[in-house]
Amino acid sequence: MQRCAHTDQIRDVEPSAEGCEECLAMGDSWVHLRECLTCGHVGCCDSSKNKHATKHFHGTGHPIVKSFEPGEDWRWCCVDEMLVQDACGRLYEGTPARRRLLHLTGRGDQRPGGAAAEI
Ligand SMILES: [Zn+2]
Ligand SMILES: [Zn+2]
Ligand SMILES: [Zn+2]
Numbered sequence: 525m526q527r528c529a530h531t532d533q534i535r536d537v538e539p540s541a542e543g544c545e546e547c548l549a550m551g552d553s554w555v556h557l558r559e560c561l562t563c564g565h566v567g568c569c570d571s572s573k574n575k576h577a578t579k580h581f582h583g584t585g586h587p588i589v590k591s592f593e594p595g596e597d598w599r600w601c602c603v604d605e606m607l608v609q610d611a612c613g614r615l616y617e618g619t620p621a622r623r624r625l626l627h628l629t630g631r632g633d634q635r636p637g638g639a640a641a642e643i
Contacts, residue, residue, distance in 0.1 A: 528601040528608045530587040537564035539592065544568040546576045557592035560584075561599065566592055578602065 537560070544554045544567050554568030558577035563586060567577035577589055581602040588608055590599045599608040 526604065526606065528588070528604050528606060530601055530603055531608060533587055534561045535563070537561060539566050540564045541566045544572070544574070544576050546579075547572075547574055550574075558589040558600075559592040560586045561588045561590055562586035 539559050540563075541548060544552075544557060545565065546552075547554050547568055552574060554572040554574065554576075556569040556571060557566055558569050559566050560577070560580055563584070565577075565580050565584075565586070567580045567589075568574055569577055580586065581589070587603045588599055588601050591597065600606075601608050
């Protein structure tokens, strides 16, 4: 299976904004967000009318974006037009959302009644 050869351009980036930078500046809206893993630029996806994430790729050549949507962790290479796999061949997909769900529902350390003993 073909493997993306651009993963060396992934940096430890901080997202540049809470939403699409360009759309926020224009006062426009978007559908989904993508974060550039080379510089941290946040742009809107191809389902959005302005497609700023793709424009960012064409303008900078930064190849790999990840989903900026809550619970999504997949990465996409704009050069290869394929999902990016990690070193073990797993796709970045699905697992963080499930882990977060388990974290939310798995709390069993509350102790009811303890505070009501003394009046
Ligand atoms: Zn690639
Ligand atoms: Zn945008
Ligand atoms: Zn970038």
